[in-house]
Amino acid sequence: MAITEENKKNNIKEAQYYLNVISEVNDSIPKVIPDGFYGNGTRRAVEAFQEYAGLPVTGEIDETTWNAIYAEYRNAEHRLSDLEGIYPFAIRGIELKRNDVNGGYFIYIIQVMLNTIAQFYDNLTPPAINGFFDEATEFAVMELQEIIGEEMTGVIDKSTWQKLAMLYNFHALIEEGEAFADNGEIAEYIAVQGSSHNVG
Secondary structure (H helix, E strand, O other): OOOOHHHHHHHHHHHHHHHHHHHHHOOOOOOOOOOOOOOHHHHHHHHHHHHHHOOOOOOOOOHHHHHHHHHHHHHHHHHHHHHOOOOOOHHHOOOEOOOOOOOOHHHHHHHHHHHHHHOOOOOOOOOOOOOOOOHHHHHHHHHHHHHHOOOOOOOEOHHHHHHHHHHHHHHHOOOOOHHHOOOHHHHHHHHHHHHHHOOO
16 A cells, blocks of 8 residues: 555654653653654754664664664653553543543543643644533544554543553643743744644
């Protein structure tokens, strides 16, 4: 099957997500916007990673660089897992899905987290915070799952919860504009997105 432009964009977005997780535990790797475009910010992050990993600094992601990024991402994910301190349901093996009436206030928590993360991803639509696992919440969960590389089921299971919590921890404490102060390209991107997505 031929590789489409959408496939390429999703692959780039996946690499950007991995690099962002790595940057949480490695200050030498700059943060990037996971927009699916291989711009200067992403190239600089790849170059920084290659230098850190002792690879040829090309700014391009070949198979060796991809494997190294993924291995480092898994290590970073493991180190960051200690931060996932909220266990509303997944710790007991329960799943939440559309029209589930047993979620209670856990659904509010999920919706708040999705709204927070949506400020940083133009392909994540924030659902209403209403305590109901409705169609909009299911759709937002599916969009999140696409971003984090999970199967797009619309169901919050343990794996989806862990990555949702990790992304929330990653973004929730960022002060307005703080993460973008040293990167004009990212600041411009946020300004543009803010005009149509209410990104502060």
